[in-house]
Amino acid sequence: MWLERFRVFIRTSIWRFTLIFTLIVILICSSILAVVYQFTVGEQKRQIAQQVTIAAQGFADLSNSSSMTETDFQIAIQQRIDKSGAIILVLRNDDKVIGNLSSLPKNLAQFPQLQHFPIAVVNHLGETTVEIVLGTSLDTGFGSLSIALFDNNYQVLEKNFQTASIVALIFALVITLISGFLLNRRVLSRVKEIGGLTANVKAGRLKSRLPISTKQDEFDMIADQINQMLDEIDDLVNSVAQVTDNVAHDLRTPLSRIRISIEGSLVGLDENSIDAQWRIGLLEEIDQIIDTFNAMLELSRLEKGVQKSAFVPVNIETLCHDVVDLASPLAEEKNQKITLHVKTDDGLALSKVKGEPNLLFRAIFNVVDNAIKYTQESGNISITCHTSAQKVEIIVCDNGPGVAKEHYDAVFRRLYQLDSSRQGDGFGLGLPIVKAIIELHGGSIALSSGHPGLTVTISLDH
Amino acid sequence: MKLLVIEDDKTTIEYIKKGFVEQGNIVDTAENGPDGLFFATSNSYDLIVLDRMLPKMDGLAVLAAMRAADISTPVIILSALGHVDERIKGLKAGGDDYLAKPFSFQELYIRASILVERHNAPSQVNGPATELTIDNLVMDLVGHKVLRGGKELTIQPKEFQLLRYLLEHQGQVISRTLLFESVWDYHFDPKTNVIDVHVAKLRKKLEENEQPQLIHTVRGAGYVVRTL
Numbered sequence: 258m259w260l261e262r263f264r265v266f267i268r269t270s271i272w273r274f275t276l277i278f279t280l281i282v283i284l285i286c287s288s289i290l291a292v293v294y295q296f297t298v299g300e301q302k303r304q305i306a307q308q309v310t311i312a313a314q315g316f317a318d319l320s321n322s323s324s325m326t327e328t329d330f331q332i333a334i335q336q337r338i339d340k341s342g343a344i345i346l347v348l349r350n351d352d353k354v355i356g357n358l359s360s361l362p363k364n365l366a367q368f369p370q371l372q373h374f375p376i377a378v379v380n381h382l383g384e385t386t387v388e389i390v391l392g393t394s395l396d397t398g399f400g401s402l403s404i405a406l407f408d409n410n411y412q413v414l415e416k417n418f419q420t421a422s423i424v425a426l427i428f429a430l431v432i433t434l435i436s437g438f439l440l441n442r443r444v445l446s447r448v449k450e451i452g453g454l455t456a457n458v459k460a461g462r463l464k465s466r467l468p469i470s471t472k473q474d475e476f477d478m479i480a481d482q483i484n485q486m487l488d489e490i491d492d493l494v495n496s497v498a499q500v501t502d503n504v505a506h507d508l509r510t511p512l513s514r515i516r517i518s519i520e521g522s523l524v525g526l527d528e529n530s531i532d533a534q535w536r537i538g539l540l541e542e543i544d545q546i547i548d549t550f551n552a553m554l555e556l557s558r559l560e561k562g563v564q565k566s567a568f569v570p571v572n573i574e575t576l577c578h579d580v581v582d583l584a585s586p587l588a589e590e591k592n593q594k595i596t597l598h599v600k601t602d603d604g605l606a607l608s609k610v611k612g613e614p615n616l617l618f619r620a621i622f623n624v625v626d627n628a629i630k631y632t633q634e635s636g637n638i639s640i641t642c643h644t645s646a647q648k649v650e651i652i653v654c655d656n657g658p659g660v661a662k663e664h665y666d667a668v669f670r671r672l673y674q675l676d677s678s679r680q681g682d683g684f685g686l687g688l689p690i691v692k693a694i695i696e697l698h699g700g701s702i703a704l705s706s707g708h709p710g711l712t713v714t715i716s717l718d719h
Numbered sequence: 720m721k722l723l724v725i726e727d728d729k730t731t732i733e734y735i736k737k738g739f740v741e742q743g744n745i746v747d748t749a750e751n752g753p754d755g756l757f758f759a760t761s762n763s764y765d766l767i768v769l770d771r772m773l774p775k776m777d778g779l780a781v782l783a784a785m786r787a788a789d790i791s792t793p794v795i796i797l798s799a800l801g802h803v804d805e806r807i808k809g810l811k812a813g814g815d816d817y818l819a820k821p822f823s824f825q826e827l828y829i830r831a832s833i834l835v836e837r838h839n840a841p842s843q844v845n846g847p848a849t850e851l852t853i854d855n856l857v858m859d860l861v862g863h864k865v866l867r868g869g870k871e872l873t874i875q876p877k878e879f880q881l882l883r884y885l886l887e888h889q890g891q892v893i894s895r896t897l898l899f900e901s902v903w904d905y906h907f908d909p910k911t912n913v914i915d916v917h918v919a920k921l922r923k924k925l926e927e928n929e930q931p932q933l934i935h936t937v938r939g940a941g942y943v944v945r946t947l
Contacts, residue, residue: 509799510728513821517734520824524741528938537939547821548910567804582877583903586916613804618905626911 271444275437279430286429290422298415305391305408306371312337312344313368313395313404320397327399331355334402343407345376345390350400358403365394365403374405388412447476451483460666463491502557505550512550516543552686556671559616559693570609573649573717574599576618577642584625592635595625601644610649610717612698617717620694623687624653624713632657632710648700648716656710665704720765720835721745725755725781726797727774731820735768738824739831752776759785764792765835768827771798771809779812786813793834795827806906825940826894833888833897851886854933854946856925858886867930877902878921885934885944894941918942 266272320330327350334346338357347356358376366372371393378388389412392405450467457465466487467480519536526533581597588595610617628638632655641652660668669692672685695702700717722739726732727750736746747762749755752773759767759781767785771778782794796809799820806817816830851858857866863879865872874882880902885893895914900906922934935943 509821514730516821516823517730521734521737523939540939548908551819567807579903579905583909583913583917586920587911587913589920590916615906619907619909622909626909626913 266441266445269441269445271441272437275433275441278437279433282429282433283426286426290425294418298411298418301411301414305406305411309371309391309393309404309406310369313393316397316402316404317368317395320399330399345392345405347403348400365392368393368395454483458487463487463494498557502554505553509547509550512543512547516540549686552690556686556690556693559690559697567613568611569614571612571614571617573610573651574642576614576621577640577651579618580622580625581640583622584629587626587629588638591629593629593632593638595638598639598641600641602646605644605646610698610719616694617698620691621651621715623691627687628653628655648718651715653713654707654710656707659706659709659711660704722766722768723747723749723758723764724768725749725773726768726770727751734824735827738828742828752778752781756781756784759790760788766831767792767794769794769796771796779808782812782814793838795830795834826896829892829894829897829941832891851883853886853889853944854931856933858883867925872924874924877917881917881921885942890943890945892937892940892943898941
């Protein structure tokens, strides 16, 4: 679940954009840092190298001058050491070593090459530390002279620069990722709004619309267009529904008149005569048409959501008992077993729901009646009335042939026939009416597989 | 009996009038609300059939005015609006029964007869009945027992209520919807043969041991309890 959400999240175009954007920011940062490095730390590095070179060149010139003696050269070295604490000078001639360092690494680079090498230093607190110096070795007539310079500044600078760079890069990374994440979430939530709307519309709630913010951004433009489109569709659906309602309504009156005439013509006829039987057959046909029209009109009325004025507290448990009472002979006829289970969560009172008892009875009876009708002989039908803290659930299970999953939505559509041979009472208006009744009560109805059979779950809020 | 039919559709009036007259009743008709109210207040009737939607004055307003004038004549409301809340509104306004259009004359006639009978029945002097009988069937309402030829039958509570209602209206045709409404107290047309199945079950129990038939089917109308 969580993983799936994460996957959806990283699949989005905004997330890809964020990653690319992050990469660009890091590249820009790195190049700025490289330039800054060259102008600060790099400059420092070059200056020290220059100082070492100048000092080495100076001593080389000194040793090459004709008037220079070994003693004078040693004095010059000593003077230089005294003058500056940052310079290291060591003159080695055979076994004799002069200077401010006791030992030097062998194979030190020959002037004009420079080399970094470590030395041990005892500071004023008496602690020994290792410092990196930059130096070179120079062959003079008085022995091999090693020249090196401490570059503390440079080292501190370089270290600070490294730390600063890493911190800056991490900051850049974190900021771009967070802003990308937030941006992504916002865009995704808008996209999800649209997704939620299409799901709603697909589920038949044509009245749903997208919210439009005051920002008037591109999403608002899309939302506005989608809303307009839905208004148009809704109008069309309504006008079609209105036309069918009108047709049903207008045809009822002439049908009633025909019915009246036929019924009147039956008076005085022998009930068992062929003529009377034929007329009675006609009456039954007309009644079925009238019933269908009535059901269509009633469905429209229920869907418009009126009738709330007649709502009273209804005891669902009693209602279920009544339904089973009414339906059980139908099941007996088919040798089916029908059972009612009443479950109430601890500490809860009666399962009362605000509603219209006749409508609720009719809805539940219709579902049970369907279960009996479509389950084979000797099947089982179980009805559970489960009261929990928030809702009352009526679960009707059968072990009949069930309904294929792809038809779950369609069976609630008006005049939808799962199987054309199932023409019968209601003409495919039974379940749509049940659904309309349940939705009028703010509840929901869902189908699921009973392995085998069909399970219908009606849930109503208290 | 003497009836008043207040209805604006001429075909329906003719149909209702013809049906009642054929059964030997006297029928007055009015085609709008004020006329209907005038007839109802100036004559005495056994029953009034009142359409819900009338020109000039709404059916429910006519009913309210009648009841305000202390006329307790039973009223059956007819309406094209066969919805639950309409029914409740009609009964609240003082109607005694409610019938959705289109209806069969049989249904109207059955309901009309029952209403008139109930209205005219002398108030029970000896208290409520404790026993109902027909032929060799005895229904003990206190002990909740049914005996046929002295032998006790095992009968379910709903079957008991069904039988009781039929016995209380012996000789009268009772429609399926009326049976359903009276026994289950829910108001809608179950549109299946469920009532027939219940009656068939009860009938089978009553006719055990080759006892003669008591519950008879009236095609297109309903059931009647009578001895042959």
